[in-house]
Amino acid sequence: MGNLLIGFLIDTITMNFLSNKSTSYNRCTPAREGILANKTNAMHVDGIYYYMEKILAYIHASAAYRQGIFGQGILVAVLDTGIYPHSDLQGRIRGFRDYIRQRQQPYDDNGHGTHISGIIGAGGKGAVHGVAPGCYLQGYKVLDKNGNGKILDICQAVEDIMKYNQNHAQKIRVINISVGMRERVRPELQQRLLRSVEQAWDQGIVVLAAAGNNGPGENTVTSPGVSKKIITVGSLDTINERKREPSLYSGRGPTESCVVKPEILMPGTDIISCGTRPGTYIRKSGTSMAVPVVSGMIALLLCKYPAMMPNEVKLQLYRSADHSGIDESFKCWGTVDLQRLLSVYQM
Secondary structure (H helix, E strand, O other): OOOEEOOEEOOEEEEOOEEEEEEEEEOOOOOOOOOOOOOOOOOOOOOHHHHHHHHHHHOOOHHHHOOOOOOOOOEEEEEEOEOOOOHHHOOOEEEEEEOOOOOOOOOEOOOHHHHHHHHHHOEOOOOOEOOOOOOEEEEEEOOOOOOEEEHHHHHHHHHHHHHHHHHOOOOEEEEEEOEEEOOOOOHHHHHHHHHHHHHHHHOOOEEEEEOOOOOOOOOOOOOOOOOOOOEEEEEEOOOOOOOOOEOOOOOOOOOOOOOOOOOEEEEOOOEEEEOOOOOEEEEEEOHHHHHHHHHHHHHHHHHHOOOOOHHHHHHHHHHHOEOOOOOOOOOOOEEOOHHHHOOOOOO
16 A cells, blocks of 8 residues: 555644634625724724734834845745635745646645745735745645645655756745644654755755644654754744743654754744635634744845855844743743844854
8 A cells, every 4th residue: 555554644744733723714704703803903804914914013024124125036935735826925926836736837725835825925915914025935735635745745845946956046045844744654754854854954945844733742843843953933822022822732842852842933823814715814823824934034034144054044043032921841942033033143
C-alpha cells in the first residue's frame, strides 16, 4: 500500500487550525458572531477591516508603512491548500504549483491557504489589509480539499523552491508552512522533512512553521516546527500589550532536543481573512494564523534590509522580542512589533 498503514496515514501532514472556529462572512451581509458592527471605525464591511487593523496596530505596522516599506519586491511562498484569486489578492499572486491535482491556474478547494495568504499580503482593495501588502505570493498546493497531504509533497515543494531560486533573479525569500505532521509518522519521513527545510534555510530562505495545536502540554510542537534552525510561531489569544495570553491549544516546547519552541508568539485566534468565493471573508483560529503575521513582518524586514540572511533575521527577532505580559511558564522569546524589529538591526 505504499506509504499507508491500515487505520492511519504514516506520512500525513495536516493544517494547524481549529475547524470549529471557522466562520464565513459575506461582504454585504449583516454582522454576526463577534463582528464589531457597532464600531464606527469598522469601515463598511461588517467590521472585518477593523479586525486586521487591530492586528496591524498591535504589531505597529505603521512603523514600516511610514518609511514606505510595504514588502515590495519580496516573494513569499505559501505551502498550503492553494490560493484563490480573491479580489484582495489581485496582483499579488506571482506563481502557483499544484501537487495534488496538477492544475495550472491558482485555486483553493479548502480555504486555509487563501486565508493564510490574505494575512501575509492582501492589498487592502477590499476588506483585508495584509501585513505586507506590497509583497508577492507564490502558492504551492500540497494539501487536498480536506486539509491532508503527504510529507514527500512538502519536501518536493521545498526542493522546487530551491530550484526556482537557482533559475530566477527575483528569488523566494520566505517560506510559510502553516501545517504540521500528525503523530506516529515514520522517523525517516520526519528527518526528510527537517532536512528539506533546513537546506532551504542554509540556501538563504527564511522558513517559518506553525507550532501546532496540540498544547498546552510540553513537547507538543509539530514538525517541521521542531527544527533547530527555522522559526516556529505559536498563538496568542489576546492582543493586549499589558497581558499577552498564549492560546491553550498552542504547541509548546521544549522539543526532544531541549530547544525552546516556539520562538515567537503572535495573534492566532479569531483571525478574519480572505475566503474562497467573491467578496467573502472567513474567521479561523490556530497557530496557522499566527505564522503569516510573522511571515509578513519578515517580508517588511527584508524589504528594508534585502541583504539579510536567515540567521541574521532570526537574531533580529531574538533581539527585538518582548516577553513581558506572557506567563513565565510559557518558554519562548516573546512577541515582536515592527517598531523594534526594524530599528535595532546593525549593518
